[in-house]
Amino acid sequence: xxxxxxxxxxxxxxxxxxxxxxxxxxxxxxxxxxxxxxxxxxxxxxxxxxxxxxxxxxxxxxxxxxxxxxxxxxxxxxxxxxxxxxxxxxxxxxxxxxxxxxxxxxxxxxxxxxxxxxxxxxxxxxxxxxxxxxxxxxxxxxxxxxxxxxxxxxxxxxxxxxxxxxxxxxxxxxxxxxxxxxxxxxxxxxxxxxxxxxxxxxxxxxxxxxxxxxxxxxxxxxxxxxxxxxxxxxxxxxxxxxxxxxxxxxxxxxxxxxxxxxxxxxxxxxxxxxxxxxxxxxxxxxxxxxxxxxxxxxxxxxxxxxxxxxxxxxxxxxxxxxxxxxxxxxxxxxxxxxxxxxxxxxxxxxxxxxxxxxxxxxxxxxxxxxxxxxxxxxxxxxxx
Amino acid sequence: xxxxxxxxxxxxxxxxxxxxxxxxxxxxxxxxxxxxxxxxxxxxxxxxxxxxxxxxxxxxxxxxxxxxxxxxxxxxxxxxxxxxxxxxxxxxxxxxxxxxxxxxxxxxxxxxxxxxxxxxxxxxxxxxxxxxxxxxxxxxxxxxxxxxxxxxxxxxxxxxxxxxxxxxxxxxxxxxxxxxxxxxxxxxxxxxxxxxxxxxxxxxxxxxxxxxxxxxxxxxxxxxxxxxxxxxxxxxxxxxxxxxxxxxxxxxxxxxxxx
Numbered sequence: 001x002x003x004x005x006x007x008x009x010x011x012x013x014x015x016x017x018x019x020x021x022x023x024x025x026x027x028x029x030x031x032x033x034x035x036x037x038x039x040x041x042x043x044x045x046x047x048x049x050x051x052x053x054x055x056x057x058x059x060x061x062x063x064x065x066x067x068x069x070x071x072x073x074x075x076x077x078x079x080x081x082x083x084x085x086x087x088x089x090x091x092x093x094x095x096x097x098x099x100x101x102x103x104x105x106x107x108x109x110x111x112x113x114x115x116x117x118x119x120x121x122x123x124x125x126x127x128x129x130x131x132x133x134x135x136x137x138x139x140x141x142x143x144x145x146x147x148x149x150x151x152x153x154x155x156x157x158x159x160x161x162x163x164x165x166x167x168x169x170x171x172x173x174x175x176x177x178x179x180x181x182x183x184x185x186x187x188x189x190x191x192x193x194x195x196x197x198x199x200x201x202x203x204x205x206x207x208x209x210x211x212x213x214x215x216x217x218x219x220x221x222x223x224x225x226x227x228x229x230x231x232x233x234x235x236x237x238x239x240x241x242x243x244x245x246x247x248x249x250x251x252x253x254x255x256x257x258x259x260x261x262x263x264x265x266x267x268x269x270x271x272x273x274x275x276x277x278x279x280x281x282x283x284x285x286x287x288x289x290x291x292x293x294x295x296x297x298x299x300x301x302x303x304x305x306x307x308x309x310x311x312x313x314x315x316x317x318x319x320x321x322x323x324x325x326x327x328x329x330x331x332x333x334x335x336x337x338x339x340x341x342x343x344x345x346x347x348x349x350x351x352x353x354x355x356x357x358x359x360x361x362x363x364x365x366x367x368x369x370x371x372x373x374x375x376x377x378x379x380x381x382x383x384x
Numbered sequence: 385x386x387x388x389x390x391x392x393x394x395x396x397x398x399x400x401x402x403x404x405x406x407x408x409x410x411x412x413x414x415x416x417x418x419x420x421x422x423x424x425x426x427x428x429x430x431x432x433x434x435x436x437x438x439x440x441x442x443x444x445x446x447x448x449x450x451x452x453x454x455x456x457x458x459x460x461x462x463x464x465x466x467x468x469x470x471x472x473x474x475x476x477x478x479x480x481x482x483x484x485x486x487x488x489x490x491x492x493x494x495x496x497x498x499x500x501x502x503x504x505x506x507x508x509x510x511x512x513x514x515x516x517x518x519x520x521x522x523x524x525x526x527x528x529x530x531x532x533x534x535x536x537x538x539x540x541x542x543x544x545x546x547x548x549x550x551x552x553x554x555x556x557x558x559x560x561x562x563x564x565x566x567x568x569x570x571x572x573x574x575x576x577x578x579x580x581x582x583x584x585x586x587x588x589x590x591x592x593x594x595x596x597x598x599x600x601x602x603x604x605x606x607x608x609x610x611x612x613x614x615x616x617x618x619x620x621x622x623x624x625x626x627x628x629x630x631x632x633x634x635x636x637x638x639x640x641x642x643x
């Protein structure tokens with residue numbers, strides 16, 4: 001097995017075995033772990049507390065008991081989270097941080113406390129007026145509160161020095177991830193959409209320093225290879241996530257390469273560096289102020305569509321695939337705006353409704369195939 | 385050169401044989417679709433009608449829901465691309481295609497070359513499709529084909545407001561129980577289909593000429609309801625059930641003649 005294959009295999013294993021990764025880390029370090037609910041939560045505070053942040057992005061399960069807590073018109077990610085909580089899958093977590101990302105997530109802390117009273121759930125409220133000085137300070141105070149709650153669990157305070165060091169590590173990690181994205185776009189035959197996702201998803205289940213080293217190893221190997229994306233159809237994907245795995249395999253089957261992404265479980269985690277400031281909590285507040293382009297973050301200028309159009313131009317993409325997670329209201333509300341900006345820029349796009357658990361992908365197959373035919377015929381016409 | 389297009393849907397199988405990419409020499413529709421004997425029967429009947437054997441066919445393209453499991457085609461192409469190509473062949477001025485089949489509804493925006501510009505399909509919901517009309521026909525105790533005759537005699541369409549087929553069925557039963565006549569209910573059902581499908585179609589933009597295809601386009605009641613809702617002329621493609629198969633046969637011809 002080549003080093004590249006070994007690395008990809010490792011990423012795949014980590015991404016598919018979060019519970020095992022957590023167990024191994026706890027056994028090795030004796031440390032405590034904190035579940036992080038989507039979308040925007042500065043894991044740096046958890047890392048600075050000496051704890052392991054573990055992403056809680058749902059997963060593959062049969063939804064049964066979650067319907068006791070959640071309405072039918074609720075996103076499949078939250079249904080999976082509740083199902084896992086009720087089945088005891090989160091028993092090994094010492095706390096959960098839950099941001100008020102959307103109307104569905106707003107009552108989730110209460111539901112988690114009801115389903116598992118032994119695991120503390122810490123709420124995180126991120127402000128709409130995030131760019132005002134008062135907003136930055138509000139965000140900073142939310143993270144100070146989280147640090148205080150975590151200190152009660154570990155018995156040790158979170159120092160400013162530890163948080164600064166954590167922020168620097170995460171900044172380096174995020175730069176390496178953006179570098180990986182750029183390389184992945186040019187090596188589509190090796191970094192297929194499936195493997196691209198495994199690299200991203202695995203970042204939520206192991207310490208960032210370990211993940212950073214693995215990704216640097218991968219990018220070093222990629223740099224040795226010739227580029228292989230010339231015959232592929234380059235797309236920007238936007239939405240919450242690209243799951244299930246079968247969807248990713250379909251993208252590869254129709255010859256797509258992901259030239260860039262605007263995914264909540266993707267570049268929205270990595271593309272905004274944390275700026276400098278003497279106060280590490282203010283740094284986190286400033287990052288949230290600087291961030292742009294998420295349906296769950298106040299965006300009064302509606303910049304997301306223009307960000308997508310710029311991504312298409314910068315990465316020389318042929319089109320955009322808008323992955324709408326079924327019942328995700330924020331993403332649906334954004335769609336008319338991004339549709340207009342993409343169409344005004346003359347960029348073809350596909351609206352594709354997905355769920356995290358999909359037994360039958362026949363409808364996705366038809367739509368993806370039609371979109372692949374659409375953009376390849378246009379490319380042929382332009383080339384002619 | 386003879387090419388063949390086969391469109392295997394959920395509710396029907398359609399085959400077209402084309403001569404030199406220009407002339408339809410055979411067409412066949414069998415009212416059962418994927419997973420049945422329909423595709424094979426449609427294939428054999430069309431060849432028989434054309435006086436040909438499978439050896440005479442230079443290239444075969446399959447499309448539709450059942451394209452993935454059909455062995456025998458040289459290529460499978462999505463029904464979106466095939467419908468666009470087929471409608472453009474029949475009606476070169478068409479720019480918006482509204483295709484309503486047994487279980488799906490789609491709107492396709494095409495350009496002057498018949499290339500797809502954009503498309504949108506119904507998401508996991510049979511409201512506004514042929515299945516919706518079948519359910520309603522059962523409640524009104526008539527054949528699906530008779531719905532247009534019923535609605536033609538309506539004087540005041542009854543509002544059918546539920547978007548869900550199942551709840552709309554309950555609503556229609558309530559209207560019947562309240563003494564509403566079948567003609568006005570049929571007209572209300574057609575309006576409901578038009579509203580549902582047009583809310584989808586408006587996402588791709590509705591540029592004239594607007595053309596309907598698919599089995600439901602044979603229902604003049606739905607076509608008239610569409611035109612009234614759109615305040616725009618709505619045409620029906622000749623042979624509306626087989627536009628996908630025509631497009632598939634054309635795409636087969638394009639590739640065969642290039643090689």
